[in-house]
Structures are given as structure tokens and as C-alpha cells.
Amino acid sequence: MPKTITIHRPDAVRAAAESCVHFGFCTAVCPTYVLDGEELDSPRGRIALAREMLDSGAAPSPTAVRHLDRCLSCLSCETTCAAGVSYHAIIDGAREHIEKSKVRPLTQRLLRSALARVLTTPRLLRPAAAAGRLLRGAAGRLGG
Structure with a gap:
């Protein structure tokens, strides 16, 4: 049975993730998305990865870790978001989940x-x- 990982304040992370309505304004200001255009390197892609990790409680996949690690935490996405998504809460929760899972060598x-x-x-x-x-x-x- 896979190990379940508890994120500190999961309700806050979940609420922040659920507030994303996919307007897409964030993609225009995200440096990593602008660089390569890959959806998982956009804020909404990372929100989807974080939501998936939170819902499953399982250790994150190498793909999720790679894309979440690429976030620079500049929070340009947060300042341009029309829905007011608290991206910092999501990315911090996702990173906490990754660290607790000990998937890194x-x-x-x-x-x-x-x-x-x-x-x-x-x-x-x-x-x-x-x-x-x-x-x-x-x-x-x-x-x-």
C-alpha cells in the first residue's frame, strides 16, 4: 500500500487550487511557461499537479517533481490572476509534500x-x- 503524506494545512492548499478557473492570464507572465510553452510548466499546470498529489496523498511522480521544481516562485502569476488564486499556498504545499515524500536521492x-x-x-x-x-x-x- 502506498505511503500517505500529510500536507500542513491541506484545506488551504485545496481551496487555493480549487479557486483556479483557468482564465490563463498567468501563462503570459510565467517565465518558465514563456520559455518553453509546456502546459505543466505553467501555473495552471502546476496547480493541476499539486491538486492531483493532494487528492491522492501518494508520493509525487518524477514528472510532477520536475515541473514543480521549475517554478521560480516569482509569483507574477499571482499578481495577474483575475480569480485571485493564492498560488504561493499551492506551490508551498506541493513543495512540502515533495520534501515529506523523500522522493529525492x-x-x-x-x-x-x-x-x-x-x-x-x-x-x-x-x-x-x-x-x-x-x-x-x-x-x-x-x-x-
């Missing part, structure tokens, strides 16, 4: 955890940014 989970730690800790971020600048300069001199 251990190395990816560790890398994501380390990156989150560095990005939220100024004393770690400063040296990491300095190292990035050095590497960028070296890559430029090497023709990369």
Missing part, C-alpha cells in the same frame, strides 16, 4: 539542505558569494 536532499543553510546564514553566504566571484572570474579567463 539522498545526495540531492543533502545539497538542497546545505544550499538552504548557506542562503539563510549571512556568515556563510558572504564567503560563498566571494568564492563564486573568484570562480566566475577564473572561468572567464579559461574561456568558459
Whole structure:
């Protein structure tokens, strides 16, 4: 029997997902959808994926993870949505579901955890940014 995963505040995520009426205004301002035109890389495509995960309670598919991970969380879709969909609640709930399901390989989970730690800790971020600048300069001199 598949493992059931509980999303924090599932009613809020479900209500936000159900408020989408597919006007499509969001697609014009979504950078990932504009880039490749794939429906699952649009806000309404991701809403459908999140709704499917929430309704099933099962671990997300690799396809769902790939498309949900591509969201930049810029929330341009939310500001242009005529229906007032709380996209941030949906994408946050979907990401929580993905993390709880542990479908990512251990190395990816560790890398994501380390990156989150560095990005939220100024004393770690400063040296990491300095190292990035050095590497960028070296890559430029090497023709990369």
C-alpha cells in the first residue's frame, strides 16, 4: 500500500487550487511557461499537479517533481490572476509534500539542505558569494 503524506494545512492548499478557473492570464507572465510553452510548466499546470498529489496523498511522480521544481516562485502569476488564486499556498504545499515524500536521492536532499543553510546564514553566504566571484572570474579567463 502506498505511503500517505500529510500536507500542513491541506484545506488551504485545496481551496487555493480549487479557486483556479483557468482564465490563463498567468501563462503570459510565467517565465518558465514563456520559455518553453509546456502546459505543466505553467501555473495552471502546476496547480493541476499539486491538486492531483493532494487528492491522492501518494508520493509525487518524477514528472510532477520536475515541473514543480521549475517554478521560480516569482509569483507574477499571482499578481495577474483575475480569480485571485493564492498560488504561493499551492506551490508551498506541493513543495512540502515533495520534501515529506523523500522522493529525492539522498545526495540531492543533502545539497538542497546545505544550499538552504548557506542562503539563510549571512556568515556563510558572504564567503560563498566571494568564492563564486573568484570562480566566475577564473572561468572567464579559461574561456568558459
